[in-house]
Amino acid sequence: MEHGDTRGRTTDGSAPAPHGDPAAPYDGAARVPGQTRAHDVRGEHTHGEPAPRTVRRHSVRGQVLQALRTALVGGELRPGEVYSAPVLAERFGVSATPVREAMQQLATEGAVEVVLNRGFRVIERTPRELAELAEVRALIEVPVMLRLARTVPAARWAELRPLAEATATAAARGDRAHYAEADRAFHRAVLSLAGNEQLLHIADDLHRRSQWPLVSAPATSHGRLVADAAEHTALLDALVAQDLPVVSSLVREHFTGAQD
Known part of the structure; x- marks a missing residue:
């Protein structure tokens, strides 16, 4: 260039x-x-x-x-x-x-x-850097979410549904900037239930870095945004059901999908 x-x-x-x-x-x-x-x-x-x-x-x-x-x-x-x-x-x-x-x-x-x-x-930035960020996020967030799935009552997860809906609304509009904000807000709210401020700080920094565009890469497609938003609702459903394998799979796929 x-x-x-x-x-x-x-x-x-x-x-x-x-x-x-x-x-x-x-x-x-x-x-x-x-x-x-x-x-x-x-x-x-x-x-x-x-x-x-x-x-x-x-x-x-x-x-x-x-x-x-x-x-x-x-x-x-x-x-x-x-x-x-x-x-x-x-x-x-x-x-x-x-x-x-x-x-x-x-x-x-x-x-x-x-x-x-x-x-x-x-x-x-390169695809490799984004893949490394996804790996680190998974190493941090998957164990936390699995622990929360075992301990947090269903009523608390229900309180987060408006945040998941906000990501869906932004995705439907194709509004990438507002989707990024809503996406971070949802993940921050989930992790906040762990009661660890240092975790929130580190996870939010990694999340923000993962949202920066790659060099010479097309913008995230509208379909990809909609699919990512749908994963938030699916994750809440799995957390409510305490379905640990699905929680783990959804979180890992969510981070990997963000690279597309």
Whole structure:
């Protein structure tokens, strides 16, 4: 792949799809699709004093980080391409600082790498890396789910069905970004029943990494999304029935299927 000067550009020469109107004035909040701005929900301060600057900056950085993660999963930020913080900041309608901070976080997560004097390159991942992630996830999550299947009452599993339905809704729309969020929420809710915060942190990090697109790979098909979502419901049914072999098989197949 020839990159040339790809700062802040996709392979067709355009900038990543904007999250808001780049021409709009910066009001301190990143333009994140479907997200309410901070000033819409915090209400009027009794004395008219502004919120602490550190809190506001953290909020903007968090919004930008979420938007960048969504762009990664959705394929707007493409493997192998280099994006500059100032150009992305202009598209988000924020300063370059929160974009750089968010990109540095993504670098620590292994999603991007720093390119000196140019910006950040989206990591080009291989099928082998994805297979390794699936193997590690299975090694961690299968034993936990088997233990939960023996101990968690059926009523608790019933509480998770709305989360499984949310993945099905996103899959039916072909909305890969929202499916990724709903998928992580479902798995996090299942594992949370183990009561182990370190497990949740590690499993969520592995899950997020497994959702990043492969280099030169087509987007996950609509049919694959629908099939993955259906596996969530099937898993709940198996957990309720305490069918341990089916639980183990479904979890392993679910992780493997995510590579397709």
